[in-house]
Amino acid sequence: MTPVATTFFFYFLSGLAVLGGILVITRRNPVHSALALILTLLAVAGLYLMLYAPFVAGVQIILYVGGIMVLFLFVIMLVNLDRAAKEDQFNKQWLVGMIAAAALLGLFMAVYLKGKYMFPIQEAQLPEQSNVQEVALSLYGNYLFAFEIASLLLLVAIIGAVVMAKKRI
């Protein structure tokens, strides 16, 4: 199946992602920010699809949009954030933030300008039909050790969260 209007969709989705990102930091209402973040995540999922990575796109939607963002919203609704909406939106560390942002921008620019040499362009070789199998083989084959380490890390994080949140266990 040949892709249709690839360029259009690429710019459309990237535009959505950037727009969502801007909205996240400019909205006063935390729920609106969270919704904008969801928009960004969905747009990124679309970009994954364009890269012939449907599995990653699906996981992105299930985990980030369906799971993590719902928990975000859950917490936002539980914790009274009326006060936060009235506070000054940009605090005194704006200078540090600007410097960090400028540094990041510089990095991106460098990658963009010199990237052609650092990461030579080549066509992705993943066959579309067996994308899931390829991901599985990589995760449970070549990178099994790293994968297990990551899962262990997550387990530790969960236990830590429980210990912090609960007064008595």
Place this chain on the structure above:
Amino acid sequence: MTDPTTYLSHLELGQPDKTFLDSNELIINMGPQHPATHGVLRVILKLDGEKVLGTECVIGYLHRGVEKIAEHRTYTMFNPYVDRMDYVAAVSNGLGYCEAVEKILNVQAPPRANYIRVILAELNRLASHMLWLGTHALDIGAMTPLFYTFRDREEILKIFEKYCGARLTTHAFRIGGCQYETYEGFEDDVKKFLDFVPPKIDEYEELLTTNRIWVERTKGVGYISGDDCIALGVTGPVLRASGVKWDIRKAQPYAAYSDFDFEIPIGQNGDTYDRYIVRMEEMRQSLRIIRQAIERIPEGPIMAKIPKVIKPPVGEIYHSIEAPKGELGYFIVSDGSTQPYRVRVRPPSFVNLQALDLMVRGQLVADVIAVIGTLDIVLGEVDR
């Protein structure tokens, strides 16, 4: 409407658990328009998440001043008004009032009238318990029992209609006895009903008693101890489910109750499930009483000799009966005229409702609904 928060200020309420997330308390106004408060009860809840920290009942939305009306009516004219208090057990209200006036007149209703009274009052107890079961089950989420109980309650209402022409606010009795002789076929109708109902009660039990969700929703919910019941003046099935074996029909028999052989079902745990079991068993005991009464009903007059114009001597009287919801008492002060000087109704629902706060503290929102259902209140009687 006043801000709900002002209502709760005086109560010593619990504080929400301080956790990592420092959750806030939530004040919720349940009612007066709410599908599960059985009328116009307004309950203000203070919640920590879903946990109830405290409640306050705001009542009086249905206040009609029944006690004031009584002072401006003659004894006979006031009789129909009492039916409008606990409108699902109108016969019991009428029975209590008529007996109280008879007592202050110092007359006795003839035996046949007493038997008819017992039969109708017990049928009414069945009807009241059926209505309670249907709505209580609906509150907990089981829709179907509601329709089953209404189907069977209909049979009772048909008997009432044939006897006195009214279904709900019956005004079945008169001071001194009964107005009407039983209609032709009354005994057959009642006997048919006695055969018809037991399998239906088994049917309700089949739907609920061993239903896992029902048991989980009711066991251990809304616990109240027998001592607390007595201290709070809670009577009726709620008191009996907490293990206090007390029923005015046995303790101080009125009408013809001393002639019959029946048990007082009691529970041990004082939770919602036990109250359910006690009421189910009470329905069976009511059937037993009706069966004995219909078999032994004596012949004779149905009206005692009372004067045309009722003028009780100066004095006071308190008389109470076991209504389906608990002790229903009438305190009558007579000044020797044709109108009562003061009629005080001791409504069981009103006093029982006071226990709500104790029963739901520390439980969840869903339990508040279950407990309101299990208290079996009728707002017409709470507010009068």
Place this chain on the structure above:
Amino acid sequence: MLDYIKSYLDMNATPGQAGNFFWATVYIFVVFGGVSVAVMAMNWLERKALAHFQIRLGPMRVGPHGLLQPIADALKLLTKEDIIPAQADKFVFWIAPLIILCASFTVYIVIPFGPTHAITDLNIGILFMLGVSSLSVLGVVMAGWASNSHYPLIGALRSSAQMVSYEVAMGLAVVSAVLMTSLNKTGTGTLSMIGIVQAQQAQQTWFLFKFFPLGFIAFVVFAIAMVAETNRAPFDLPEAESELTAGFHTEYSGLRWSLFMLGEYAAMIAVSSIAVTLWLGGWMRPFPHLLAGETWDLVFSLFPGFTFLALAVFCFIGVARMPKHPYFRVQTIGLAGFGIVLGLIGLTLFAPPVRDRVFDIYWFCIKVAGFMYLYIWYRATFPRYRFDQLMKVGWKVLLPIAVGVLILTAIMGVIW
């Protein structure tokens, strides 16, 4: 035009895979229209069946036996005033029902009504379904929050917690079924919805009976979790009428409220379709191997026609039992007309070319309809769980069982 029709008849893959845009568009309209009609029919059936559980008649006035009731309801909802509370967050309030509706309709893209009867077939099909249907939580949360009222907020909190926790058990149960698809010579499984059914075809068994009772337990876990996922009785706490009046959509009215209902019923059909696809052999007719052969194929392909004829006969019995009174004349004629239409559809379904193309759709729909009946049955029978009990069932009962089944399935798969 002729080319298009010809391309359809020659098609041996779904239009999405074949890249056939014309037929893909037609399929989208047919499927979405069909789902909308199914939702209306489901609405009527639920009210009727529930009424008969409860010794009532249900809708009887609008049309013969209330057949036109859903249409009347739809008209009523369309013309009702659309109220937005003054303190509500207008934008979020407005978009929440749309999210739910979109999420529950988008999943129909990959539902396989037959080997070629799906809009498309993604190779992450089941993942796509779970992912998109999990988006409807967002709609619920947004609706509850935007209403700016306590009851909807509690409803939304309950429902988001409920849906997120039951998704875990549901996902694990799905994985154990997906694991079963890899039990072939090459050892590669699939996430594609069509692939899963084809795997059952190849293994000559429904996954319900695979490694008995493992497949069955996974199915039961899924069947419970899916009821919780769609917020239906006995897990309908988010909209528990007796506690929270109507839960997260308390403040909604008119068209927006009907969008919620549409979304809820569409989601019910969608999750039932997942269950049918994963465990009940999808579009396969009963006993495709035990009763194999031309004759049996013929017999089973006659079922759709006979079903519609039976419905028609049902209508005619209704006509015969209608009271003979001028007042009922229109209704009687209407019912007879409906019966005739059903009968004609039934007769059309006997024609060989139609027969061959619809019988897989028929078996799929019949299986889904069974689940729909279960939903109604639950609602008539069970009281409602309390919130903590619901969470207990989700985390302490279903989740361990699902994990255990998954591990055992994996072990069985290796041994086999």
Place this chain on the structure above:
Amino acid sequence: MVSSLKRTYGSGIREASTYLGQNYLVVDSAAVMDVLNILRQEQEFDYCVDITAAHYPQREKQFDLIWILYSFSKNERVRVKTQLGDGESLPTSTSIWPTANWLEREVFDMFGITFEGHPDLKRILLPDGWKGHPLRKDYGIIQQDKEWVQINLGIESGQ
């Protein structure tokens, strides 16, 4: 029982008799709390059935306040009655029987008798802010707080 009470509170108990088989005590308002306490503690009247009042506008002490008590162990009822003037108040009996809470609130609502030390003495059946106490004899049967009705319900009159 009555005799023993009389011995202790000879002066306080005005009358102790039986009418139509029902026992009642008439007690001075100064001694009534002690009598109620004794009845609860020593005579085991553990169940307060009802608290109510009656209004006699012609009398100097306008109100009769009545406690109806019951003892589970003896299966016996007794009424305790005291007279109270307008504006006088009594200590609350909520500490003796918790059930007195709402019952006293109702007496306050209907008669305007105040109870000292009551945890939450306010109107119970009538809305907060209502003027008048309906069960007093001088309160007409169709009388209502027009002002309250007009302000809170936005209608001219409730009749």
